[in-house]
Amino acid sequence: MTKLSKIAAERGIKYFLISFTDLFGVQRSKLVPAEAIDGMMKNGAGFAGFATWLDMTPADPDMFALPDPDSLIQLPWKPEVGWLAADPIMNGKPVPHGPRNVLKAQIAAAAAMGYQMKAGVECEYFLLSPDGEAISDSADKQAKPCYDQQALMRRYDVITEICDAMIVLGWNPYQNDHEDANGQFEMNWDYADALITADRHAFFKFMAKSIAEKHGLRVTFMPKPFSNLTGNGCHTHVSMWRGDTNLFADDKDELGLSELGYQFIAGLLHNGEALTAITNPTVNSYKRINAPRTTSGATWAPNTLTFTGNNRTHMIRIPDDGRFEFRLADGAANPYLLQAGVLAAGLDGIRESRDPGKRLDINMYEEGHKVRNAKRLPLNLLDALRAFEKSTILRQAFGHEFMTAYGKLKLADWNEYCRHLSTWERDHTLDC
């Protein structure tokens, strides 16, 4: 392996960001001069774990973030800095609830069964004014703003700077558009191995925010920043591979999906309520799913645990041969836990040869109330966390330490929200 100090000298990298993602999806870094990087590759960069969203105490020893040299990305907007995804370790062992460690464990579990998951993510986001109060473009007012050419081109400079960066990084971006909410955009790049996609997903969020800030704008991936507008989804496209063979492809199936693909889907349906605690991890997430119709005419977010063919009103859509789209996750989903959660649920479906039942081809937004036996998604974070706590399948997959750490920190998050007194409560209760 070429030493990173040598790579730094060749590419003009002066500093490295040694970056790990905590349980709440926040990226934490040390900025390390190139002169010190080889030592950091041996021992990692030191952090006080309790100071981040990890389940640790102030009395715990140093936590080290050990960089993965394969993840190196030279910042396209500041090439003298190299970003490295890192894995948290303590007392010489991987921290079991470190999100990137959690994903690597699921990838190893899949590999032991002879599978490799590939995934692509669609990271919807809003471009806001710097204070975060409103969308940045006051002229962006169409009732149906999706694919609005004029509004897209008013943001040409920032969108193309991000897209150019992805071209340089070799991610093969192929389209950018204005999405269904005023001020909302999406950029698509090629799918890849789950760990690569998770690293790119994390980096994309950092990059989109950083480049937007350069342009005097602000990016948010918040699931529902405006109650009347479509929220930020993070639709995830999934396939399972062995070598060069896509094990989800099957010409004989009407939708081109193999039995293994249907079993994977059945795993997501079976574990969906518990999984929602991971894929929709914030109080705000539940204002995107189960939401009333937006001003554009649809939320584009699911309400039930159902699957279908090429129809965007269900949690899972099979749009094309050999893959499916999981439409539940939102912009707050931790890039690593999202992939780990999808994979764990899918592997359960495969192990248990689960059957997803018959697909539903109806418009769930119009006719959902007629469907019997369709499981509803949790209505709030607490319901999701209760399902998560109870899930023996997720506990088996992720281990006790992750389940406890995540459940504990997220429940504290919920409790803090409950202590918050809102204007709505005063308006509805003051005169009781």
Ligand SMILES: [Mg+2]
């Ligand atoms: Mg979209």
